Amino acid sequence: MAQYSRVSGTVGLITLLNPPVNALSAAVRQGIVDMMDKALSDRKVKSVVICGHNGKFCGGADIREFSSPLTGPLLIPVIQGVESAAKPVVAAIEGVALGGGLELALGCHYRIAHSKARLGLPEVHLGLLPGAGGSQRLPRLIGVPAALDIITTGRHVTAAEALKLGLVDRVTDRNTVDEAVKFALSVADQSPQSRRISTFPCPHHPDLDAVFEGVMQRVRQRARGALAPVACVQAVAAATLPFAQGMERERELMATLFTSGQARAQQYHFFAQRAVGRWSMPSGARWDKTKPVAVHKAMVIGLGTMGRGISVALVQAGVSVVAMETNEKQLMDAKQAISSMLERGAKRRGVAPALDKIRYSSDMQPAADVDLVIEAVFEDMALKKKVFQQLSALCKPGTFLCSNTSGLDVDQLASETRTPELVVGMHFFAPAHVMKLLEVVYGSRSSPQAVATAMELGKQMGKVSVAVGNCRGFVGNRMLKPYLEQAFFLLEEGATPEFVDQVLEEFGFAMGVFRMSDLSGLDVGWRVRKADGLPDGHSARIRQGCRYSPLGDLLCEQGRFGQKTGRGWYQYDKPGGQVAKPDPWLQDFLEKFRTQHGLVARRIDHQEVLERCLYALMNEGFRILEDGIAAGPEDIDVIYVLGYSWPPHRGGPMFYAAMVGLKKVLERLEHYHQEHPDIPSLKPCNLLRKLVVSGSPPVQKWREFLQKPQSQL
Numbered sequence: 093m094a095q096y097s098r099v100s101g102t103v104g105l106i107t108l109l110n111p112p113v114n115a116l117s118a119a120v121r122q123g124i125v126d127m128m129d130k131a132l133s134d135r136k137v138k139s140v141v142i143c144g145h146n147g148k149f150c151g152g153a154d155i156r157e158f159s160s161p162l163t164g165p166l167l168i169p170v171i172q173g174v175e176s177a178a179k180p181v182v183a184a185i186e187g188v189a190l191g192g193g194l195e196l197a198l199g200c201h202y203r204i205a206h207s208k209a210r211l212g213l214p215e216v217h218l219g220l221l222p223g224a225g226g227s228q229r230l231p232r233l234i235g236v237p238a239a240l241d242i243i244t245t246g247r248h249v250t251a252a253e254a255l256k257l258g259l260v261d262r263v264t265d266r267n268t269v270d271e272a273v274k275f276a277l278s279v280a281d282q283s284p285q286s287r288r289i290s291t292f293p294c295p296h297h298p299d300l301d302a303v304f305e306g307v308m309q310r311v312r313q314r315a316r317g318a319l320a321p322v323a324c325v326q327a328v329a330a331a332t333l334p335f336a337q338g339m340e341r342e343r344e345l346m347a348t349l350f351t352s353g354q355a356r357a358q359q360y361h362f363f364a365q366r367a368v369g370r371w372s373m374p375s376g377a378r379w380d381k382t383k384p385v386a387v388h389k390a391m392v393i394g395l396g397t398m399g400r401g402i403s404v405a406l407v408q409a410g411v412s413v414v415a416m417e418t419n420e421k422q423l424m425d426a427k428q429a430i431s432s433m434l435e436r437g438a439k440r441r442g443v444a445p446a447l448d449k450i451r452y453s454s455d456m457q458p459a460a461d462v463d464l465v466i467e468a469v470f471e472d473m474a475l476k477k478k479v480f481q482q483l484s485a486l487c488k489p490g491t492f493l494c495s496n497t498s499g500l501d502v503d504q505l506a507s508e509t510r511t512p513e514l515v516v517g518m519h520f521f522a523p524a525h526v527m528k529l530l531e532v533v534y535g536s537r538s539s540p541q542a543v544a545t546a547m548e549l550g551k552q553m554g555k556v557s558v559a560v561g562n563c564r565g566f567v568g569n570r571m572l573k574p575y576l577e578q579a580f581f582l583l584e585e586g587a588t589p590e591f592v593d594q595v596l597e598e599f600g601f602a603m604g605v606f607r608m609s610d611l612s613g614l615d616v617g618w619r620v621r622k623a624d625g626l627p628d629g630h631s632a633r634i635r636q637g638c639r640y641s642p643l644g645d646l647l648c649e650q651g652r653f654g655q656k657t658g659r660g661w662y663q664y665d666k667p668g669g670q671v672a673k674p675d676p677w678l679q680d681f682l683e684k685f686r687t688q689h690g691l692v693a694r695r696i697d698h699q700e701v702l703e704r705c706l707y708a709l710m711n712e713g714f715r716i717l718e719d720g721i722a723a724g725p726e727d728i729d730v731i732y733v734l735g736y737s738w739p740p741h742r743g744g745p746m747f748y749a750a751m752v753g754l755k756k757v758l759e760r761l762e763h764y765h766q767e768h769p770d771i772p773s774l775k776p777c778n779l780l781r782k783l784v785v786s787g788s789p790p791v792q793k794w795r796e797f798l799q800k801p802q803s804q805l
């Protein structure tokens with residue numbers, strides 16, 4: 093809803109009231125209509141200010157309303173009503189003006205923003221476009237190139253940038269509503285006629301066609317099959333038409349997006365990202381009952397790629413860091429790399445680099461004086477155990493001990509310390525200062541406070557933290573295993589890396605499984621498998637009674653570790669090269685392998701690649717839910733979209749399973765398992781069967797079928 097009062101004698105003040113972000117629900121839209129009527133019919137009122145309750149202008153249309161039939165006045169006419177008002181209307185923008193919120197502000201005749209406000213049209217991330225005139229008014233106000241950038245990226249613009257672009261008329265450090273009221277008084281006698289953006293022509297640009305063409309090309313490349321970014325460009329292109337025609341085109345494009353599965357997927361992902369913050373543990377401990385400890389000072393141990401990124405992320409979050417590395421050369425290199433990452437980051441954000449927040453050490457001693465340690469040494473259990481023993485002896489009571497492991501047993505590490513309750517896993521994703529995902533792994537003895545502290549620290553670093561139980565590979569890497577396995581088996585049976593990758597990239601992954609493996613380095617998994625007792629030079633295809641593909645191991649034995657060695661599943665022009673080319677050597681190698689093992693290559697189609705790779709991965713997701721390692725499907729989906737480049741417009745693997753239809757997923761898994769009874773990951777898991785028997789409930793209801801999360805090793 094909205095509140096109304098008259099202030100300073102002649103200014104009608106309308107306050108949007110719908111905490112926490114004043115989303116434009118039906119009641120708020122109705123409130124705007126009613127309060128505008130009040131202000132316009134009050135003869136004492138000469139001008140109007142619209143602001144948001146509690147320091148937030150407006151977070152946009154109410155996304156929760158999109159899943160049911162729309163009621164109340166529609167946003168487009170509400171904004172048209174504001175724009176056509178005979179009295180000047182000023183938007184007082186504090187906090188955020190996003191999506192429909194910014195569209196409402198564009199309907200106002202003037203915009204005053206607080207210096208800390210953020211403005212944007214992020215609809216593209218919800219599978220939509222700015223559908224309440226934003227795609228038509230923004231280019232008219234700030235020009236096509238800037239509008240295309242804001243609308244297709246969905247990025248938030250600072251008040252300073254908004255002023256530069258001409259998106260707002262004034263920026264203030266003072267009380268924004270007071271300033272807007274003063275401003276409204278100063279323009280009270282002026283006609284708003286010349287301030288109605290819908291009457292502006294689209295600013296002239298010498299080569300608009302080339303601008304649209306260039307952006308469309310970039311957007312299509314990045315979209316990976318997403319419809320919204322393309323529709324955003326098409327909508328802005330219509331801003332060169334007369335306003336009414338442009339609005340009609342915006343409506344048509346929006347109607348297509350609004351009812352699409354992609355929009356549903358992306359809106360699900362929006363709420364899933366927020367749902368994972370409401371974590372719980374098998375003991376019943378929960379996010380809302382556990383207070384995190386504030387981390388002022390942290391230590392990062394091991395300054396390889398991960399340790400450097402983690403140090404940068406901590407410093408940028410305002411935490412003082414001691415970065416520790418025993419190898420002097422590595423320490424010097426790290427110092428240089430971290431400083432330049434901090435400098436680049438600060439430049440991007442328009443602030444001074446916080447170089448004084450970090451100091452370096454070549455020994456462990458400073459651990460005695462920190463609140464939290466993140467160990468980021470090589471993924472080797474013996475080495476990590478040694479570090480934890482040392483930390484246990486050195487750290488002051490209450491210091492949280494975290495391991496940046498990608499899959500090792502957190503309980504084993506905890507058992508090396510005197511304080512296992514303070515030990516958790518913090519699984520970062522490379523590059524750690526960029527990637528938004530953090531898996532927080534609780535062991536069987538981790539205290540709720542340790543989990544809460546790691547979750548909160550992740551949030552402070554700008555990450556989405558997901559709490560998961562302790563098992564091999566946790567959630568993300570555990571699900572990756574059957575996915576990779578299927579890809580290898582498909583090669584054995586006749587596919588090529590290029591074909592498998594092409595199918596997965598067409599699905600929307602940024603990179604297919606083989607290109608991705610080449611980038612991450614084939615040797616990483618190989619070393620882990622060797623540590624698990626993999627014999628050298630052994631090409632057996634059955635291990636422990638199950639099918640096993642030795643292809644990855646055989647490649648590593650040839651020194652083919654991927655991009656870093658210039659050879660892997662593909663060939664590169666040099667070690668470190670990035671352009672993957674099919675390698676005739678590999679073709680030959682696969683043929684010889686098949687002959688050696690009596691395999692006859694067969695034609696494998698698109699559907700089989702997609703189903704075997706993705707359904708095996710999804711099946712493991714159901715197992716993870718069944719085991720209680722993830723609390724709900726949202727946790728898995730957030731991990732996959734933010735950490736494993738699962739296309740956001742497909743929601744995540746569990747959401748996708750529901751979209752495909754659980755019955756179909758079950759049937760196809762049964763089919764493939766019948767064909768390959770020696771591949772256990774293709775055997776449909778019980779939870780999937782249970783859900784199908786229960787009528788395939790929507791993904792939002794799956795939690796009702798799950799047990800409490802638990803640690804499992």
Ligand SMILES: CCCCCCCCCCCCC[C@H](O)CC(=O)SCCNC(=O)CCNC(=O)[C@H](O)C(C)(C)COP(=O)(O)OP(=O)(O)OC[C@H]1O[C@@H](n2cnc3c(N)ncnc32)[C@H](O)[C@@H]1OP(=O)(O)O
Pocket residue numbers: 112113115151152153154155156167168188190191192193195214215218220221222223224226346347348350351363366367
């Ligand atoms: C049949 C065919 C019909 C076709 C015609 C269709 C015509 C439809 C006409 C519709 C026109 C609408 C056009 C408009 O362009 C569309 C939009 O505006 S879409 C919304 C755009 N806005 C956003 O994307 C902003 C989303 N929010 C955020 O980014 C952040 O929440 C924030 C505002 C930056 C605040 O961040 P934080 O402070 O960190 O807080 P949280 O993120 O944790 O949020 C707190 C709480 O609020 C909930 N929430 C936030 N925004 C919205 C929202 N817009 N709607 C509903 N709820 C919102 C959020 O979920 C949190 O709650 P929780 O999930 O934790 O319970």
